[in-house]
Each structure stands twice: as C-alpha cells, then as structure tokens.
Amino acid sequence: MSQAERVRRIIYSSRATGSNLRDDHQSILAASRRNNGLDGVSGILWIQGDRYLQLLEGPPDSVAGTFDRIAGDPRHAGITILEDEPAAERQFGDWAMAGEPGDRPEDALLRLRGLLRNTDGEVARFFDPA
Numbered sequence: 364m365s366q367a368e369r370v371r372r373i374i375y376s377s378r379a380t381g382s383n384l385r386d387d388h389q390s391i392l393a394a395s396r397r398n399n400g401l402d403g404v405s406g407i408l409w410i411q412g413d414r415y416l417q418l419l420e421g422p423p424d425s426v427a428g429t430f431d432r433i434a435g436d437p438r439h440a441g442i443t444i445l446e447d448e449p450a451a452e453r454q455f456g457d458w459a460m461a462g463e464p465g466d467r468p469e470d471a472l473l474r475l476r477g478l479l480r481n482t483d484g485e486v487a488r489f490f491d492p493a
Contacts, residue, residue, distance in 0.1 A: 369422060369423070370420055370421065370422075370423075370449065370450040370451070370452065370453055371420065371421070371422070371423040371426040371427070371447075371448070371449060371450065372418065372419070372420045372426070372446060372447070372448060372449070372450040372454075372486075373418070373419045373420075373426055373430050373444060373446065373447045374416075374417070374418045374419075374444075374445045374446040374447075374486070374489050375416075375417055375419075375430070375433075375442055375443060375444045375445060376414065376415065376416045376417075376441075376442070376443050376445060377414075377415045377417075377433075377439040377440065377441055377442040377443070378413055378414060378415070378439070378440045378441045379410075379413040379414070379415060379438060379439070379440075380437065380438055380439065380440045381438050387438050388410055390438075391408075391415075391436075391438065392408065395408060398429065398432070399419075399421075399429060402421065402422075402425040402428065402429060403421045403422050403425050404419055404420065404421040404422075404425050404426055404429050405420055405421060405453055405455045405456060406418040406419045406420050406421075406455050407454075407455055407478055407479075407490070409475060409490055411471075415439065416489065416490060417433075418454070418455070418486065418489070418490075420450060420453050420454065420455065421453070423449075445489055446489070454482045454483060454486050455478070455482075475490060
C-alpha cells in the first residue's frame, strides 16, 4: 500500500450553534486532542467567531470515524466538505489550533501563519484569512 493510500485528508467548514461559544470551543478542542491522539489523527482547527475550519488527516478509517463524530455533534451546523482525498503525506504531525476565542485577532493570525508556514500551498489556500 502506498503512503497516499494510508493518509486521508478531509477539510471542512461548519458553523457553531451553541449559546456559549467560548465554552463550546474549549470543550471541542479538549475532545479533539484526546480522541485524535488515540485515533492517530492530526490536523488543524481554525476558529473565527462562530465559524470552524478544520483539516483532519491520518489513517482513512480513523479520519472517517472522527468526521462522523463531528457531523453528529449538535454544536456544528452547516457542515461543508471542502476537500476529501488521499494525501501523499501529513501536513501536521501534531494537533494544532489557532483563532481561539479570547486571542487578539492579530495574535491568532500570527499563530495561523506559523502553523501553515511549511504546509503545501494547496492546503494553505483553504486557511487564507484574506
């Protein structure tokens, strides 16, 4: 099996639905770090206001299971898959997040740019804050 067949990448966007976004964001981040580490999934989560933009990558079955959990989470609405395909390699070795509520917008953008610094241009284009 080639490396590309062992890595699946899903990039999606969604809208937060909760009434306490800061608590929801923190809860989602904590669950993501816990579950994704166990499942071998890495990626990036960008939060801006009530919008989520997330890249999940890893073993195809693990990425599918993770996405299914997210799709069933009532804190997400309007989920749109932007990309779903095999990848030649992972872009993020660890789990990362940028745009956490409470960050100053300029700090969040600096963090996002730092996280995307070494990624493939095809991936980075989804996260372009312009």
